[in-house]
Each structure stands twice: as structure tokens, then as C-alpha cells.
Amino acid sequence: MPGVKAYTLREKSKADLEAQLVELKQELASLRAQKARGASATNLVRMHNVRKSIARVLTVINHQQRAQLRLFYKGKKYIPLDLRVKKTRAQRRQLTKHQKSLKTEKEKKKLTAFPQRKYALKA
Amino acid sequence: MAPKSKTTEKAVAAKKAVVKGIHGKKVTKIRTSTTFHRPKTLRLPRSPKYQRKSIPHAPRLDQYKVIIGPHSNESTMKKLEESNTIVFTVDIKANKRHIKDAFKSLYNVDVAKVTTLITPTGSKKAYIRLTSENDVLDVANRVGFI
Numbered sequence: 001m002p003g004v005k006a007y008t009l010r011e012k013s014k015a016d017l018e019a020q021l022v023e024l025k026q027e028l029a030s031l032r033a034q035k036a037r038g039a040s041a042t043n044l045v046r047m048h049n050v051r052k053s054i055a056r057v058l059t060v061i062n063h064q065q066r067a068q069l070r071l072f073y074k075g076k077k078y079i080p081l082d083l084r085v086k087k088t089r090a091q092r093r094q095l096t097k098h099q100k101s102l103k104t105e106k107e108k109k110k111l112t113a114f115p116q117r118k119y120a121l122k123a
Numbered sequence: 124m125a126p127k128s129k130t131t132e133k134a135v136a137a138k139k140a141v142v143k144g145i146h147g148k149k150v151t152k153i154r155t156s157t158t159f160h161r162p163k164t165l166r167l168p169r170s171p172k173y174q175r176k177s178i179p180h181a182p183r184l185d186q187y188k189v190i191i192g193p194h195s196n197e198s199t200m201k202k203l204e205e206s207n208t209i210v211f212t213v214d215i216k217a218n219k220r221h222i223k224d225a226f227k228s229l230y231n232v233d234v235a236k237v238t239t240l241i242t243p244t245g246s247k248k249a250y251i252r253l254t255s256e257n258d259v260l261d262v263a264n265r266v267g268f269i
Contacts, residue, residue, distance in 0.1 A: 025187040026187075029187060029190070030267055032191060033192050033193055033266050033267035036193050036195055036268075037267065037268070062178070066177065069177050078173035079173060080173055080174045080175060080177035081175050081176070082177050083177050
């Protein structure tokens with residue numbers, strides 16, 4: 001018994017997923033009780049599969065929730081910290097690309113007045 | 124009195140300024156006690172502009188996590204028959220209230236009391252005594268105990 005597949009879970013609604021989660025947890029509890037009595041090899045394999053299935057369901061639930069939240073916060077100024085770009089701490093504190101490209105008026109005038117010239121030698 | 128002209132008003136104000144000075148009078152509070160107590164200022168409740176965590180975590184110690192499984196040996200079987208008690212291995216972080224609620228919700232039985240101990244191996248054992256109207260053997264069958 002291989003356990004649930006993630007692609008089948010992704011189509012389900014949140015309520016379905018939570019119901020499935022409860023089912024799986026109950027199955028795990030009953031398997032544990034059987035283990036206390038004396039486990040067969042198939043039981044142990046099933047336990048492993050059920051635990052991983054529970055993890056899969058929780059992962060899918062989490063994915064769905066976060067995807068919805070990202071939509072909700074799209075375009076807003078203040079976003080929860082775990083939805084923000086992670087990169088590294090130093091990179092987050094660097095100047096943005098736009099900020100780096102800014103030039104002073106003086107510099108702009110210089111660039112227009114004295115651009116980089118290109119010369120060619122006549123062969 | 125003759126209506127004051129502007130010039131006389133100005134003259135009077137100037138005289139006053141010279142005599143009394145231009146700074147306002149300082150008003151000092153009357154202190155009736157020698158001790159100074161920190162004045163109570165306005166304390167606003169938090170109104171965050173955004174949640175720090177996007178999704179609050181599901182309860183970490185839910186009923187399925189609290190109760191791990193039945194614990195079974197000769198002494199527990201004896202307890203089962205004699206004192207209407209069932210013995211369970213339970214999560215260490217669970218307290219008696221957690222265990223009672225979890226057991227009630229999982230198996231739909233009334234719990235009289237719970238006693239717990241932490242085994243030398245580091246796991247928690249719970250002696251769950253059911254109320255006299257409930258049949259422990261019935262519950263034990265449902266659990267998968269026997």
C-alpha cells in the first residue's frame with residue numbers, strides 16, 4: 001500500500017484535505033495499537049507509508065494556504081516576513097538595482113556633455 | 124473712562140513688559156509627597172501593519188499526538204480487570220488535562236482520573252481510570268489492545 005500521491009491531493013479542497021488528514025491520523029493510531037500487540041512486517045511498512053502520507057497532506061495544505069496568501073498580499077506594501085524574499089541577510093540590505101543606477105544632476109550633465117567617444121583608425 | 128487709544132494701549136503694554144518681564148510665569152505643581160512616582164502615560168495596544176508569520180501554526184499537541192498507544196504487560200492487564208484502568212504511552216509534553224481531553228475525544232468515554240509517570244526510558248505513561256459506568260474491556264477492544 002504505497003500511500004497517497006501528491007498530485008491527487010492538490011486538486012482537493014481544504015476541507016477534504018483536513019478530513020483526509022484526520023483519517024490518516026486515525027489509521028496511524030490504530031497501527032500503533034497493533035504494534036503494541038505485536039507487529040507484522042506489513043504493518044510496519046504501512047506505518048511508514050501512513051506517516052509519509054500525513055506529511056504529504058500537510059505539505060499540500062501548506063502550499064495551498066501560502067499560495068492564496070501570496071495572492072492576497074500581492075501588490076501590498078507590508079508582507080508577512082516568511083512570504084518575503086529570502087536571499088541572504090546581506091543581500092536584502094544591499095541597494096536595489098534602481099538605487100544603484102541613480103546619478104546626480106552633475107553626473108548626468110557630464111555624461112551628456114562628455115560621452116565616451118569612439119574612434120576608428122582609417123586603414 | 125475715555126476709550127483707550129491705540130497708543131495708550133501700547134504704552135501700557137510696554138510698561139507692563141518692563142515691570143513684569145516678557146516671559147510667562149512658570150506654574151509649578153504642588154507636591155504633597157516626598158516620593159516621586161512615575162507618571163502613568165498612554166499605553167496603546169499593538170496594531171501591527173502586517174502579521175509577522177503568514178500562517179499561524181496548527182495546534183502542535185493535538186489529540187493524535189498526545190496519545191501514542193496502549194502499554195501492555197501483565198500488570199496493566201491486571202489493572203484493566205480490577206481497577207477499570209487502561210494504561211497508555213503518552214507524549215511527554217502532555218499533561219493530565221491534555222490526556223483526559225484527548226482520550227475523551229478519541230474514544231468517547233468519560234475519564235475519572237489520570238495519573239502519569241515518566242519512565243526511566245524517557246517516555247510518559249498514563250494510567251487512565253474510566254468512570255464506573257464505562258466498560259474498560261469494551262474500550263480496550265476498540266483501541267485494539269487485547
